[in-house]
Amino acid sequence: MADTKAKKEKIPRHAMPEQDPDIRKRNFLEVPTGYTVEAAMQEAGRCLQCKKPSCVEGCPVQVDIPGFIALIREGDFNGAVRNLWTKNSLPAVCGRVCPQEIQCEGKCIVGKKDDPVAIGNLERFAADYARMNPTGELPPKQKSTGKKVAVVGSGPSGLTVAGDLIVKGHEVTVMEAFHKPGGVLVYGIPEFRLPKEIVFSEVAFLEKLGVKVECNAVVGRTVSLDELFEEGYDAVYIGVGAGLPRFMNIPGENLIGILSANEYLTRANLMKAYLFPEVDTPIPRGKNVVVLGAGNVAMDSARTAMRLGADSVKIVYRRSRDEMPARKAEIHHAEEEGIEMMLLTNPTKYIGNENGRLTGMECLKMELGEPDASGRRRPVPIEGSEFNIDTDLVIVAVGSGANPLLTQTTKDMQLNDWGYIIADPETGKTTKRGVWAGGDIVTGAATVILAMGAGRKAADSIHQYLSWGW
Amino acid sequence: MFKIVKREEMAEGTVVLNEIEAPLIAKKAKPGQFVILKANETGERIPLTMADTDPDKGTITIIYMVVGKSTALFKTLETGDEYQDVIGPLGKPTHMEKVGKVVCVGGGTGIAVLHPITRGLKQAGNQVTSIIGARSKDLLIMEDAMKAASHELHVCTDDGSYGRKGFVTNVLKEILDREKIDLVVGIGPVPMMKFVSAMTKEYGVKTIVSLNPIMVDGTGMCGGCRVTIGGETKFACVDGPEFDGHQVDYDELMNRLQAYCEDEKECYDSFCTMNA
Ligand SMILES: Cc1cc2nc3c(=O)[nH]c(=O)nc-3n(C[C@H](O)[C@H](O)[C@H](O)COP(=O)(O)OP(=O)(O)OC[C@H]3O[C@@H](n4cnc5c(N)ncnc54)[C@H](O)[C@@H]3O)c2cc1C
Ligand code: SF4
Ligand code: FES
Numbered sequence: 001m002a003d004t005k006a007k008k009e010k011i012p013r014h015a016m017p018e019q020d021p022d023i024r025k026r027n028f029l030e031v032p033t034g035y036t037v038e039a040a041m042q043e044a045g046r047c048l049q050c051k052k053p054s055c056v057e058g059c060p061v062q063v064d065i066p067g068f069i070a071l072i073r074e075g076d077f078n079g080a081v082r083n084l085w086t087k088n089s090l091p092a093v094c095g096r097v098c099p100q101e102i103q104c105e106g107k108c109i110v111g112k113k114d115d116p117v118a119i120g121n122l123e124r125f126a127a128d129y130a131r132m133n134p135t136g137e138l139p140p141k142q143k144s145t146g147k148k149v150a151v152v153g154s155g156p157s158g159l160t161v162a163g164d165l166i167v168k169g170h171e172v173t174v175m176e177a178f179h180k181p182g183g184v185l186v187y188g189i190p191e192f193r194l195p196k197e198i199v200f201s202e203v204a205f206l207e208k209l210g211v212k213v214e215c216n217a218v219v220g221r222t223v224s225l226d227e228l229f230e231e232g233y234d235a236v237y238i239g240v241g242a243g244l245p246r247f248m249n250i251p252g253e254n255l256i257g258i259l260s261a262n263e264y265l266t267r268a269n270l271m272k273a274y275l276f277p278e279v280d281t282p283i284p285r286g287k288n289v290v291v292l293g294a295g296n297v298a299m300d301s302a303r304t305a306m307r308l309g310a311d312s313v314k315i316v317y318r319r320s321r322d323e324m325p326a327r328k329a330e331i332h333h334a335e336e337e338g339i340e341m342m343l344l345t346n347p348t349k350y351i352g353n354e355n356g357r358l359t360g361m362e363c364l365k366m367e368l369g370e371p372d373a374s375g376r377r378r379p380v381p382i383e384g385s386e387f388n389i390d391t392d393l394v395i396v397a398v399g400s401g402a403n404p405l406l407t408q409t410t411k412d413m414q415l416n417d418w419g420y421i422i423a424d425p426e427t428g429k430t431t432k433r434g435v436w437a438g439g440d441i442v443t444g445a446a447t448v449i450l451a452m453g454a455g456r457k458a459a460d461s462i463h464q465y466l467s468w469g470w
Numbered sequence: 471m472f473k474i475v476k477r478e479e480m481a482e483g484t485v486v487l488n489e490i491e492a493p494l495i496a497k498k499a500k501p502g503q504f505v506i507l508k509a510n511e512t513g514e515r516i517p518l519t520m521a522d523t524d525p526d527k528g529t530i531t532i533i534y535m536v537v538g539k540s541t542a543l544f545k546t547l548e549t550g551d552e553y554q555d556v557i558g559p560l561g562k563p564t565h566m567e568k569v570g571k572v573v574c575v576g577g578g579t580g581i582a583v584l585h586p587i588t589r590g591l592k593q594a595g596n597q598v599t600s601i602i603g604a605r606s607k608d609l610l611i612m613e614d615a616m617k618a619a620s621h622e623l624h625v626c627t628d629d630g631s632y633g634r635k636g637f638v639t640n641v642l643k644e645i646l647d648r649e650k651i652d653l654v655v656g657i658g659p660v661p662m663m664k665f666v667s668a669m670t671k672e673y674g675v676k677t678i679v680s681l682n683p684i685m686v687d688g689t690g691m692c693g694g695c696r697v698t699i700g701g702e703t704k705f706a707c708v709d710g711p712e713f714d715g716h717q718v719d720y721d722e723l724m725n726r727l728q729a730y731c732e733d734e735k736e737c738y739d740s741f742c743t744m745n746a
Binding site: 177178179215216217218221222223243244245247253254256259260262263266267271272275278279280281282284355356357403404405 | 494495498508512513514515539540543554555556557558559560686687689690691692693694696697698703708721722725726728729730
């Protein structure tokens with residue numbers, strides 16, 4: 001039945017309007033410009049309103065997808081965003097950065113024969129509409145409980161916890177090590193993919209609800225976890241992310257011109273170094289840039305380098321295209337912007353000059369062998385295939401680990417072998433009483449929506465604890 | 471916002487002291503730790519090791535040399551003005567214990583960092599001799615404070631305009647030749663720390679230095695501050711800033727400190743013409 005209906009209407013998926021690749025590759029404005037009202041309502045019309053929607057199963061936080069899409073189709077955009085908010089407090093962000101192709105859209109029935117409904121684009125549309133046409137309406141807040149919660153880290157998981165608990169009547173303070181809140185959404189993901197104004201408006205909204213945001217507060221240094229309890233907090237949520245850059249550990253890695261993606265993107269995004277010298281933080285502007293890795297972080301780094309004026313930007317990745325972990329849209333955007341993919345290639349050493357500056361890199365060609373533990377075919381080096389690449393800037397985006405700064409100073413909280421915090425997947429409870437954790441510091445580097453999902457579960461559990469006990 | 475409650479210029483205006491209201495940091499900070507400061511919205515995050523703290527008053531003191539755009543901007547801040555952001559205390563504190571005879575060697579603004587460590591080592595019951603140096607008399611800072619913090623103080627200037635003529639290492643060598651020293655602490659320009667460490671290595675005397683690589687976050691998130699210690703990469707902001715002086719790759723550190731020199735110059739020049 002679903003199929004016949006789709007055949008009858010046959011509206012093709014509305015392409016997202018985008019800046020032209022040749023222009024956008026040298027500016028920092030957002031690449032997709034967003035649906036018009038007409039496009040959004042038409043795209044919403046492609047949804048079959050399934051009784052048992054499989055897209056919802058694909059969404060880590062079970063957004064009522066047919067529900068919010070039906071409201072868009074009816075032109076009730078504020079209703080759509082209110083519907084989204086019941087499951088997802090950051091729809092403007094998720095619409096932009098979720099890997100929809102493996103989540104909701106990957107499961108969409110329309111996608112079996114045709115392109116799936118553009119769920120992410122619609123989610124973004126509704127959220128942007130609400131931000132641009134504010135009603136001033138605030139969610140109802142329960143009466144004050146007098147309980148105090150500290151949220152450590154202001155990334156998507158911390159912000160979710162803060163939003164959920166403030167409306168339940170608790171007093172919430174978010175503590176952030178950096179001078180600006182937002183976590184990876186602010187220091188990692190670039191402006192051209194997620195305008196910072198969106199994140200700041202989300203934070204401003206939480207502040208309007210009464211959440212206190214304290215920046216420059218490095219928990220574990222400025223104040224310890226135990227001191228938070230001494231100061232009268234009743235519960236603490238830890239959402240400090242996976243902020244420990246991994247390097248390749250190959251010779252020459254400390255030459256000038258080799259940066260972790262964390263450093264490169266923090267300079268570019270948080271410190272706005274792309275505006276240098278109007279701002280004071282510099283950033284290396286490479287001519288021939290190489291980015292190691294093929295996840296979202298690598299794509300963001302490569303596209304940033306292009307925008308900073310590089311002549312050439314190469315992604316060097318030791319596996320093949322199928323294994324590239326980045327969102328499909330980002331890989332596509334990167335290639336449109338002229339970024340080269342050097343697949344099945346693994347760096348073996350960096351080459352520098354007498355001043356300690358990077359001039360090149362030696363690589364090995366790889367081929368795919370037997371599947372490894374992750375089920376992906378393992379890349380094995382081809383003997384004698386060494387070759388050199390000229391490069392003056394290498395950005396290392398091969399993953400991140402658990403930053404030990406907070407966990408080291410908190411003795412009675414159990415960590416796993418990799419230094420991540422052990423937390424109950426259903427409640428987020430850690431082994432330390434009164435302390436919850438979630439997001440990348442529990443799962444390792446994952447996604448915005450998983451971090452938010454963990455935040456929501458933990459907020460429920462914290463609320464129960466504050467109402468009934470541990 | 472973090473208000474400057476006291477400001478002093480030293481060494482002919484090339485060095486500036488700021489005492490800043492930062493009660494949380496003042497309560498926690500220990501000698502050897504640093505803060506990151508950002509003057510305003512467009513400012514850079516600059517790490518500076520604290521020269522002093524007053525937990526009762528809720529203030530910290532930093533002493534910096536005006537070397538580039540950001541410190542030039544800091545210098546424009548008067549008493550009553552505010553830093554937008556001050557983050558800390560960061561890094562590991564100095565390990566202070568009684569070891570016996572200690573020599574503290576300081577150069578340039580490194581003396582400001584050395585001062586609380588010297589005082590702490592003396593309080594811990596060590597016999598402390600200090601050697602401080604500058605290019606000339608007018609550039610020397612904190613002589614009186616260092617005298618009070620040590621049992622014995624030697625002052626050198628490169629041009630002989632005050633104290634002994636020559637480098638701090640000349641005096642250090644005499645001391646090492648004369649008596650058995652248990653610990654040397656050397657804080658100053660990288661070449662000074664390099665020479666001090668080379669010398670104490672010959673004498674087999676344990677030496678601590680405090681490194682000042684380029685930093686961004688100061689919490690181990692970026693790796694911009696990486697230094698090579700005994701052949702291994704360390705992040706100075708969390709593993710340091712103090713390290714075993716005999717293990718440090720000083721040449722690499724000196725190179726890495728030059729990473730943004732051209733940019734820095736561009737920015738500094740445009741700032742200076744703007745404010746001319
Ligand atoms: C460049 C980049 C691109 C990405 N792209 C995507 C994407 O397209 N789609 C997607 O779904 N995911 C993406 N991700 C992953 C996603 O951003 C993360 O999974 C998510 O942000 C994790 O959220 P979090 O709340 O756990 O932590 P984070 O967002 O990392 O936030 C943690 C915050 O805690 C602060 N903090 C750390 N330690 C302390 C401390 N001791 N005291 C106080 N504060 C502290 C940090 O400064 C930070 O602000 C990307 C990640 C990066 C780096
Ligand atoms: S939150 Fe992500 S997965 Fe869920 S509906 Fe939105 S885009 Fe899809
Ligand atoms: S300053 Fe970023 S890791 Fe040390």
